[in-house]
Amino acid sequence: MHTLLVLVGKTNDSRIISLMEDYIKRINRYHRLEIQIVPELKKKGKISEKIQKQKEGASILEKLKPGDWTIILDERGKSFDSVSFSKYISNRRSCAHKRMVFVVGGPYGFSDEIYDRCQEKIALSSMTFSHQMVRVFLLEQLYRANTLLNNEPYHHN
Numbered sequence: 001m002h003t004l005l006v007l008v009g010k011t012n013d014s015r016i017i018s019l020m021e022d023y024i025k026r027i028n029r030y031h032r033l034e035i036q037i038v039p040e041l042k043k044k045g046k047i048s049e050k051i052q053k054q055k056e057g058a059s060i061l062e063k064l065k066p067g068d069w070t071i072i073l074d075e076r077g078k079s080f081d082s083v084s085f086s087k088y089i090s091n092r093r094s095c096a097h098k099r100m101v102f103v104v105g106g107p108y109g110f111s112d113e114i115y116d117r118c119q120e121k122i123a124l125s126s127m128t129f130s131h132q133m134v135r136v137f138l139l140e141q142l143y144r145a146n147t148l149l150n151n152e153p154y155h156h157n
Contacts, residue, residue: 057111077121
């Protein structure tokens with residue numbers, strides 16, 4: 001099983017890009033990780049938040065395939081500590097799904113269609129983070145999960 005990250009909006013901050021590239025390189029040593037970007041619509045007063053979420057949602061749905069296990073990052077989702085998250089990843093990989101897809105929404109969140117399509121919601125924290133920073137946090141936790149699953153000395157109890 002390989003992992004896909006669907007991210008709404010392009011990252012322009014070179015520091016975030018650098019951190020993401022570092023973790024992507026590390027994760028790809030364990031399994032295939034792919035990232036696909038969905039363009040963020042710019043709210044220009046004429047588009048309501050609801051319409052923006054629906055249009056972004058339609059673009060996200062285009063990236064998904066039958067057989068995907070789709071997980072959205074949402075502050076109201078299930079919380080894990082790092083060890084539990086690594087076990088979760090291991091359990092998901094042993095299922096018959098072709099891809100594990102993590103979706104990071106835009107600044108206004110997800111449309112109802114995305115909530116209906118996803119199999120799970122997970123939270124990285126009960127705090128709200130920018131959708132740009134969440135990318136780095138998720139990648140770091142995916143890398144940490146891989147090191148835990150391979151008994152490598154990255155995570156300290």
